[in-house]
Amino acid sequence: MSVVFAGVCSHAPGITGRADRADPAVRDAFYAKLDEMRQRLEASRPDALIVVAAEHFANFFMNNMPAYCMGMAESYEGPIEDEKWLGIERTRVPGNAGLSRRIIEAMLHDIDLAYAEEWKFDHGIMVPLHFLTPRYDLPVIPVNINCQGPPLTPLARAYEFGRALRRACDAQPERIAIVGTGGISHWPATPNSGVINEEWDREFLRRFLANDREALISYTDAETFRDAGQGGFEIRTFIAIAGATEGKTGELLFYAPIPIFAVGCTVATMAV
Amino acid sequence: MRGNGEVVVSLYYVQKLLYQLNRDPAVRRRFQEDRDDLLSEYQLTDEERDAIVEGNIGLLYVMGVNGQILMHYSALLGQKWEEYLEAMREGVRKYGPVRAGLYTLLEDREQTWRPDLHGNR
Numbered sequence: 001m002s003v004v005f006a007g008v009c010s011h012a013p014g015i016t017g018r019a020d021r022a023d024p025a026v027r028d029a030f031y032a033k034l035d036e037m038r039q040r041l042e043a044s045r046p047d048a049l050i051v052v053a054a055e056h057f058a059n060f061f062m063n064n065m066p067a068y069c070m071g072m073a074e075s076y077e078g079p080i081e082d083e084k085w086l087g088i089e090r091t092r093v094p095g096n097a098g099l100s101r102r103i104i105e106a107m108l109h110d111i112d113l114a115y116a117e118e119w120k121f122d123h124g125i126m127v128p129l130h131f132l133t134p135r136y137d138l139p140v141i142p143v144n145i146n147c148q149g150p151p152l153t154p155l156a157r158a159y160e161f162g163r164a165l166r167r168a169c170d171a172q173p174e175r176i177a178i179v180g181t182g183g184i185s186h187w188p189a190t191p192n193s194g195v196i197n198e199e200w201d202r203e204f205l206r207r208f209l210a211n212d213r214e215a216l217i218s219y220t221d222a223e224t225f226r227d228a229g230q231g232g233f234e235i236r237t238f239i240a241i242a243g244a245t246e247g248k249t250g251e252l253l254f255y256a257p258i259p260i261f262a263v264g265c266t267v268a269t270m271a272v
Numbered sequence: 273m274r275g276n277g278e279v280v281v282s283l284y285y286v287q288k289l290l291y292q293l294n295r296d297p298a299v300r301r302r303f304q305e306d307r308d309d310l311l312s313e314y315q316l317t318d319e320e321r322d323a324i325v326e327g328n329i330g331l332l333y334v335m336g337v338n339g340q341i342l343m344h345y346s347a348l349l350g351q352k353w354e355e356y357l358e359a360m361r362e363g364v365r366k367y368g369p370v371r372a373g374l375y376t377l378l379e380d381r382e383q384t385w386r387p388d389l390h391g392n393r
Contacts (some may be wrong), residue, residue: 018353056340061291062284080295085347120295148340150374189339190375191360224378 003169005044005177006245007037008208008238009131011053013123014261016087016130018042021260025032033254034131040269041132046177048139049132049258050103050165051125052114052241054147054182054234058122066114067153068161070107071142072100073168078121078129084203088126096139099174103141106168128181145240147182147233155217158236162243169244180241182234185238186263192229196257200227201264204235209250209268211242231263283336283372285314289324290337294344329356330363336373 019027041049058080060066076093079086100115107113119142121129129136145161146152153161171177184204185197207215216239224232248271257264289311292299302310311321324333327349332342339360346356370376 030389057291057338058295061288081344082347148338148374150377189343189366191333191357193339193357220379230374230377 002176003166003178003244004046004175005041005269006179006241006272007041007267008180008182008241009034009037009128009267010183010261010263010265011124011127012129012186012261012263012265013086013233014258014263015080015127015265017085017123018260019087022258026256026258030254030256030258030265030267031131033124036253037267037269038132038134040138041177041179044177045175046119047174048099048141049177049179050141050157050169051128052104052143052145052162052165052178052237053124053128054237055122055124055144056148058124059116059119060113060144060146062149063212065146065149065159066144067146068111069114069116069127069144070100070104071095071117071119071140072097072104072115073117074117076119076121076140076142079126080120080122084158085127086123088123088130091136093121093129093136094139095141096174099139099172100141101160102172102261103168104166106171107164110164111157112169124181128179132179143240145236147236148230150221152221152233153236154237155219155236159213159217159243162240163246164243165240166244178241178244180237182237183228183231184235184264184266185229186231188231188262190230194259194264195229196264198257198264200232201255201257201266204228204256205218205252205266205268206237208238208242211245211247211249211270213242213246216242230242245272248272282315282320285316286320286324286332286335287337287341289314289316290332290341290345293348294341300348319356328363330361331367332363333360334357334363334367334370336371338374345377 073095074097184201187195250268250270252268254267329346
């Protein structure tokens with residue numbers, strides 16, 4: 001079939017772990033838009049959901065750090081963090097090893113993609129799933145883009161990764177949904193936690209929603225670090241989704257800085 | 273990695289220990305029951321070893337440990353979120369700017385602090 005749904009959302013652990021400490025009005029508006037994303041995802045009747053994430057040293061470390069990795073397991077477990085800290089119970093999430101394998105085989109023509117038959121989800125995937133597939137009944141295929149341990153993949157390659165992912169998915173009979181999850185500007189787990197550069201975020205989202213490739217890939221890492229923090233490196237996940245929906249534009253369902261969640265909380269869909 | 277791209281071997285092992293501590297219950301058990309034996313497997317300076325054993329989150333931050341690794345060690349030590357953030361700030365006050373790793377990407381280390389953006393807090 002093809003890609004039937006594409007979108008992006010935030011994944012910060014505070015979204016569930018510190019939920020009781022946010023302004024209820026803003027938090028509930030954010031949750032409502034995540035639920036609208038869930039409804040749109042379900043309406044697309046996907047057979048599998050690919051989550052393009054930026055994990056945070058749950059599975060991958062600097063002893064062997066892939067720029068890109070895709071899961072190829074029958075199931076996954078998460079969250080790896082303390083359940084109470086994250087506010088999400090540990091569970092097993094179904095995968096689809098056969099579909100993973102076919103997508104990986106197709107993508108290897110374009111991208112030197114690593115694969116993993118074992119993968120524990122951290123908040124970077126569990127928080128989106130908590131809202132988008134709350135019954136954990138949709139097979140998930142995880143993707144990690146290294147956004148934590150430099151050297152990092154160039155932004156142009158992240159866009160190219162998205163293109164390759166799209167080509168691979170379009171060659172499969174299944175109906176596939178793709179969700180990217182990351183930043184935008186944030187300084188997670190540092191003394192600057194809670195700082196959000198809303199102006200930078202809105203300009204990035206403008207470029208993303210317009211699917212303006214040249215503008216999206218024009219940021220240098222030094223600029224991103226200065227203006228959007230080390231969490232800003234996670235724009236690679238959004239850029240991959242833009243690559244997977246090249247030529248199409250997006251719709252912003254929600255954006256608001258929520259400091260206790262330590263990120264500008266974002267929900268958006270892209271036309272496929 | 274320092275700001276100039278120099279790789280700090282020792283920081284790698286500090287982070288590797290904390291990474292394994294965060295994700296592996298068996299490593300956590302050894303950390304409680306046979307700490308010296310566990311730590312002997314990592315190339316650590318005395319300062320790093322002491323910072324880990326004492327749970328000196330502020331110094332570990334200044335040494336360059338990534339917050340995405342450090343925050344889980346802080347939680348393991350029983351610190352609340354605000355205590356974790358304050359421990360890092362106290363570390364910078366006491367030991368100076370971050371010395372190595374991801375947070376030294378810019379030449380001007382002061383730029384890793386964005387007081388101009390703190391209005392959003």
